[in-house]
Structure formats: structure tokens, C-alpha cells
Amino acid sequence: xxxxxEVKDLNAWFDLDGKRELHAVQGVSFALxxxxxxxxxxxxxCGKTTTVLGLLGLLPPSASVAGRVLLNGVDILxxxxxxxxxxxxxxxxxxxxxxxxxxxxxxxVGSQIVEVLELHERARGRAAWRRxxxxxxxxxxxxxxxxxxxxxxxxxxxxxxxIAMALACNPSVLIADEPTTALDVMVQAQILELLDSLCxxxxxxxxxxxxxxxxxxxxCDRAAVMYAGEIVEHGPVDxxxxxxRHPYTRLLFAATPDLYGEGVPASIPGAPPRLDLxxxxxxxxxRCDRAFxxxxxxxxxxxxxxxxxxxxxxxxxxxxEVGA
Amino acid sequence: xxxxxxxxxxxxxxxVVRYPVLRGLTGTITxxxxxxxxxxxxxxxxxxxxxxxxxxxxxxCGKTTTAQAVLRLVEPVSGRIEFDGGEITGLQARALxxxxxxxxxxxxxxxxxxxxxxxxxxxxxxPLLIHGLGGTKAQRRERVGDAxxxxxxxxxxxxxxxxxxxxxxxxxxxxxxxxxxxxxxxxLVADEPVSMLDVSVRAGILNLLDxxxxxxxxxxxxxxxxxxxxxxxxxxxxxxxxxxxxxxPAQEVVRDPQHPYTKALLSVVPRRDPRERxxxxxxxxxxxxxxRIPSGCRFHPRCPIAIADCKQIDxxxxxxxxxxxxxxxxxxx
Numbered sequence: 001x002x003x004x005x006e007v008k009d010l011n012a013w014f015d016l017d018g019k020r021e022l023h024a025v026q027g028v029s030f031a032l033x034x035x036x037x038x039x040x041x042x043x044x045x046c047g048k049t050t051t052v053l054g055l056l057g058l059l060p061p062s063a064s065v066a067g068r069v070l071l072n073g074v075d076i077l078x079x080x081x082x083x084x085x086x087x088x089x090x091x092x093x094x095x096x097x098x099x100x101x102x103x104x105x106x107x108x109v110g111s112q113i114v115e116v117l118e119l120h121e122r123a124r125g126r127a128a129w130r131r132x133x134x135x136x137x138x139x140x141x142x143x144x145x146x147x148x149x150x151x152x153x154x155x156x157x158x159x160x161x162x163i164a165m166a167l168a169c170n171p172s173v174l175i176a177d178e179p180t181t182a183l184d185v186m187v188q189a190q191i192l193e194l195l196d197s198l199c200x201x202x203x204x205x206x207x208x209x210x211x212x213x214x215x216x217x218x219x220c221d222r223a224a225v226m227y228a229g230e231i232v233e234h235g236p237v238d239x240x241x242x243x244x245r246h247p248y249t250r251l252l253f254a255a256t257p258d259l260y261g262e263g264v265p266a267s268i269p270g271a272p273p274r275l276d277l278x279x280x281x282x283x284x285x286x287r288c289d290r291a292f293x294x295x296x297x298x299x300x301x302x303x304x305x306x307x308x309x310x311x312x313x314x315x316x317x318x319x320x321e322v323g324a
Numbered sequence: 325x326x327x328x329x330x331x332x333x334x335x336x337x338x339x340v341v342r343y344p345v346l347r348g349l350t351g352t353i354t355x356x357x358x359x360x361x362x363x364x365x366x367x368x369x370x371x372x373x374x375x376x377x378x379x380x381x382x383x384x385c386g387k388t389t390t391a392q393a394v395l396r397l398v399e400p401v402s403g404r405i406e407f408d409g410g411e412i413t414g415l416q417a418r419a420l421x422x423x424x425x426x427x428x429x430x431x432x433x434x435x436x437x438x439x440x441x442x443x444x445x446x447x448x449x450x451p452l453l454i455h456g457l458g459g460t461k462a463q464r465r466e467r468v469g470d471a472x473x474x475x476x477x478x479x480x481x482x483x484x485x486x487x488x489x490x491x492x493x494x495x496x497x498x499x500x501x502x503x504x505x506x507x508x509x510x511x512l513v514a515d516e517p518v519s520m521l522d523v524s525v526r527a528g529i530l531n532l533l534d535x536x537x538x539x540x541x542x543x544x545x546x547x548x549x550x551x552x553x554x555x556x557x558x559x560x561x562x563x564x565x566x567x568x569x570x571x572x573p574a575q576e577v578v579r580d581p582q583h584p585y586t587k588a589l590l591s592v593v594p595r596r597d598p599r600e601r602x603x604x605x606x607x608x609x610x611x612x613x614x615x616r617i618p619s620g621c622r623f624h625p626r627c628p629i630a631i632a633d634c635k636q637i638d639x640x641x642x643x644x645x646x647x648x649x650x651x652x653x654x655x656x657x
Binding site (some may be wrong): 214256 | 382383492494522523524525526527528529530531534548549550551552554555556578579588589590592593594595596597598599600601602604606607608610
């Protein structure tokens with residue numbers, strides 16, 4: 001049985017002035033089953049957005065991508081744009097952070113959804129308008145609002161409309177890149193509830209890209225934590241919080257304030273390494289509170305730890321409890 | 325705070341701020357009645373020395389306007405603002421200037437609040453020059469170095485000659501804070517001071533503000549992030565549509581919320597621990613716009629426990645909950 005979506009050893013790098021390269025994504029692998037929700041978490045510059053743009057073939061020409069993206073077992077990355085295009089929006093749809101940027105300000109919301117439906121030959125004319133009304137209803141917007149312009153919508157409504165547009169072709173995977181970051185907490189809760197019901201009721205698989213650990217803890221089954229272009233830990237969200245196997249995961253949770261949490265959040269000193277220079281040793285070792293000699297010289301690889309977990313940390317060879 | 329007998333650093337009483345809605349040419353000719361955005365409608369609170377008060381609420385609730393009015397950056401329609409015992413509401417610009425030094429602001433985006441052409445040294449020195457403070461060049465240099473060490477940019481010499489683009493987001497925010505505290509203010513107003521920063525550096529900035537507070541600074545922090553307010557504020561005031569609907573010691577407000585809006589807001593905050601997944605009480609829709617404020621209690625159209633009286637009675641803040649100094653504006657509490 002192959003997964004619905006499987007990303008294998010994805011690499012993406014940018015050419016800087018012809019001499020240097022910035023290795024933004026380094027050997028990222030993950031898989032998604034129908035109805036599953038995976039969080040891709042990390043801070044700015046960790047490569048999470050480049051990962052999703054890379055797997056959708058949406059990176060600018062200055063970028064190169066290598067690796068495999070298997071949709072139902074078939075590699076869609078192998079043939080470049082020609083093999084990706086039939087699947088983009090059709091099987092793999094994406095919702096971005098700034099919904100205003102995804103919507104055309106001079107066209108009504110309904111006509112933009114109709115355009116998608118007609119472009120992909122899902123419906124035409126009156127049937128397409130009816131379908132666009134249904135799609136809006138499915139994300140909680142009354143169908144009669146289809147004739148409104150994006151500026152007449154609030155931030156939350158725009159994000160709903162962008163989700164409705166992404167759902168136009170009945171995709172099997174929805175990729176949401178920081179879908180609630182610019183929204184208020186109550187509106188965020190509404191959008192998270194919507195995404196939750198789309199996964200539960202329609203078996204949509206969700207790849208949620210965010211910097212916000214609590215949002216992932218709230219919505220996702222599993223999460224992959226990215227640092228300096230690679231996945232450093234991957235596992236069920238419960239295990240990541242209660243028994244982290246990479247110090248970065250533990251420190252990131254410790255830096256996140258919690259409503260009822262005890263103690264004061266602590267920042268992680270230092271900064272991530274530059275990705276345009278060769279990395280020696282573990283990319284996190286300069287900021288790690290548990291680094292030892294080996295971390296400086298030898299780069300740890302992502303190792304399987306059983307129970308659907310993996311981590312890239314030498315401590316897993318030395319002691320049983322990295323998180324302790 | 326007033327509770328311990330000292331007079332508050334800042335005391336705001338019944339503050340009202342309205343912005344006129346542009347009527348346009350046709351509106352003016354047809355004498356359409358002038359409408360107002362009721363941004364702040366009767367807000368009262370105090371901030372003491374050594375106290376961090378968080379003003380929380382969703383966008384459009386009036387929290388930023390309140391902060392701007394406190395700094396006299398917008399003119400209130402009515403109300404009274406006292407700074408260190410003296411009323412500043414009616415002061416002219418000239419009389420206000422010496423007070424400006426004592427009230428400083430930190431903005432959300434350190435990428436925009438720092439002049440990209442100014443080196444760190446110049447950015448931190450500039451407020452001293454503007455206020456004609458700091459004495460000789462050597463003395464100013466010392467104060468700049470001192471401010472940089474207070475924001476933990478150590479050693480200062482390493483940062484003095486750098487430009488903002490050579491600094492990380494967290495370092496830029498520290499420079500912005502250094503430029504505020506170099507004047508040795510009494511009050512710091514911080515508008516979403518960490519929301520643009522990465523999670524791993526946010527705590528560092530908040531802990532820094534906490535240490536400045538311990539050093540006697542009064543801090544008014546505007547934030548939409550209840551988890552941050554819960555951890556770092558002494559008191560929390562929750563705003564909805566221009567009003568404070570609940571106010572009290574941070575832990576009281578978070579652990580024993582009284583107003584239905586506060587309860588709903590707290591219920592939707594995602595938690596770190598997946599086992600503590602929130603049982604959200606999701607309010608439908610969004611806050612109505614501040615031009616057409618609902619009658620009675622302004623929260624009643626979205627309130628899960630509203631009764632007929634709520635459409636008529638505009639509730640005032642009254643003592644609520646078990647803890648001292650905890651108030652809520654709801655007739656059902």
C-alpha cells in the first residue's frame with residue numbers, strides 16, 4: 001500500500017549570483033494518508049514554505065528541485081511542469097496566508113471560483129455558478145455572497161473563500177501555509193474548525209505549514225519539525241510534546257507561552273546557521289543545551305526510533321531520554 | 325497600583341475616542357448625518373510603576389487607540405488621563421514635550437520602526453539629541469552603551485557600528501527598546517512587541533520587558549495573544565468594541581474568567597499540549613463594526629447567555645469573581 005502523498009528526499013536550492021548556492025531544503029521526506037493531518041513546523045527560514053512550493057513545482061526559476069513526489073505511487077515531479085500541472089489544484093490544492101493576495105480584488109468572489117471550475121473543465125456557465133455557491137456554503141459563507149468583491153469580506157471570510165476556491169476540483173490533499181497567522185484568535189478557531197471538519201467529513205488530507213506549535217497541537221495528528229532546511233524530528237504530536245527526541249523540539253515548546261502553563265518561557269539563544277555555507281556537524285549544535293563533542297563534527301541523520309517516530313540527534317544513540 | 329497606596333503612574337478615566345467616518349461629497353451635500361467610529365467608549369484603568377498591564381482583544385476592539393490616546397497621539401473626545409498625578413489631557417504640545425520623554429513606545433515591527441540608514445549607535449542616540457539630553461558626546465556615548473547592555477546586546481561595542489539589516493529580528497527589537505529606555509522613561513507602551521518575531525526569540529524580548537518592569541518601569545502592553553498576557557502581565561484588561569469588559573489580576577482573569585466574552589476567548593486559545601486540546605466555545609461571526617454599536621450590552625448579539633435585559637442595559641464594570649480587584653461588565657455575573 002502506498003500513501004496518498006509521499007515526498008521522498010526532497011531537496012531545493014537557490015542559485016545566488018552564480019557562485020554560491022543556498023540549500024534551503026535538504027532531504028525532506030514525509031507521507032500523508034487520506035484524512036490525515038500533518039503539521040510542518042518551524043521558524044522563519046527553516047525551509048517549510050520552500051518545501052511545499054517545491055513539491056508543487058511553484059518555486060521561481062532561480063531554484064532547483066530534486067527528489068520524488070509520489071501521488072498514489074506515481075512520481076509527479078519527474079516530468080517537471082508537464083507532469084505536475086495536471087495535479088496542481090486538482091489533487092493538490094494550496095491555501096496561503098494572505099488570502100487577499102490569492103483573490104483578485106477586481107473580480108467577484110463567485111466569478112473567481114467559476115473561473116477555476118471552467119479552467120479545469122469541472123462545470124460551465126450556470127452549473128459552475130451553482131457549484132461555486134455550494135463551495136462557498138461548504139466553508140460557511142452564504143451562497144448569495146458569491147456576487148461580492150473580496151474587499152467586502154472580512155479577513156476570516158476571505159480565508160474561507162480562498163479555501164472554497166482550493167476545494168473547487170475536489171482535491172485529495174489540501175496544503176495550508178500559515179492559514180490563520182494574520183487572523184484573530186476567534187476567527188482562527190473558526191478556520192481550524194472548518195479545516196478539521198473538511199478532513200473528518202471528506203477525508204481530505206491536510207498538510208499544515210506553520211510556525212505556531214499550539215495550532216499544530218490543536219489540529220494535527222503528526223508533525224515534522226524543521227530546522228535549517230531539514231526535518232529534525234517527526235512523530236505524533238502527543239509524543240513530540242511529552243517525549244521530544246530532539247533538543248530543538250523541546251526548546252521550541254519551552255519557548256512557547258501557554259495559557260495555563262507553569263514557569264516562564266525561555267528563548268533559544270543564538271541563530272540558525274547560514275544555509276549558503278557548508279554545514280559541519282549538527283546544524284543545531286551551536287544553540288543546543290545538550291551538545292557534546294560528536295555534534296560538532298558529525299552531522300546526525302534522521303533515524304527511525306520506532307512507533308512512527310524519527311529524530312536527527314546523536315543523543316538518541318547515547319541516552320534513552322533526550323527530552324529528560 | 326492604587327491598591328498598595330501609591331498613586332498610579334498613569335490613570336485613565338472614562339476615555340472616549342471617536343473617529344469621524346468620511347461622508348464623501350454626496351454625503352455632505354445631502355447632509356447625511358455625520359457618523360463616527362466609536363473606537364473607545366468609556367475606558368478606565370491604571371498602570372503603576374513596576375506593573376505590566378496587558379490590554380487584550382481582537383482587532384478593532386480599540387486597544388491600540390487606547391494606547392495612542394494615553395500617549396496623546398490621538399485626541400480623546402472626553403475623559404481624563406493623569407500621568408504621575410498630573411492631568412495631561414488638555415496640555416498643549418509645548419507643555420507635553422518634557423512628559424514625552426517619560427512615556428515611550430515600542431512598535432510591533434522592528435523592521436519598520438528603525439531607520440535603515442542609521443547605525444545602532446545613531447538610532448539609540450537620536451532620542452537624546454531630540455530631547456537635548458545626555459550632556460557631552462562622551463556622556464551620550466556612555467548612555468547609549470548602557471542602554472544597549474540593559475537590552476542585553478553585549479558587548480555594546482559589537483553592535484554600535486552595525487546597520488539594522490545586519491541584525492536579526494530579535495536584535496532589532498532590542499535596539500528599538502534601547503532607543504526607548506535611553507531616555508529613562510517611567511512608562512513604556514508596547515504595541516504587540518513580539519508578534520513579528522520568531523517563537524524562539526519572543527521569550528527573550530518578553531523576559532527583557534519583565535526585567536525592565538522589575539526595575540520600576542510601568543508597562544502597558546497591547547496584545548492579541550492571551551497566552552503571552554497570561555504569562556507576563558500583572559493585570560489583564562479585556563476589550564470588546566471599545567469597552568473594557570473584564571479586568572483584573574492576570575491569573576484571576578485567566579483561571580476564573582467572569583465575562584462570557586473572556587470565557588469564549590480563552591476557550592479558543594490553542595494549547596501546547598495536545599492532551600489539553602481546547603473545547604472551544606466558538607462565537608459565530610465577527611465583532612460588529614464600531615460605527616453601529618449594538619444597544620444595551622454591546623456583546624449581546626454574540627453572547628451565548630444573553631437575556632432580554634441585555635438588549636436594554638449597558639453594564640458597567642463591577643467587582644466579580646473571588647479575587648480582589650477583579651471586575652466584569654455583565655449583568656449575568
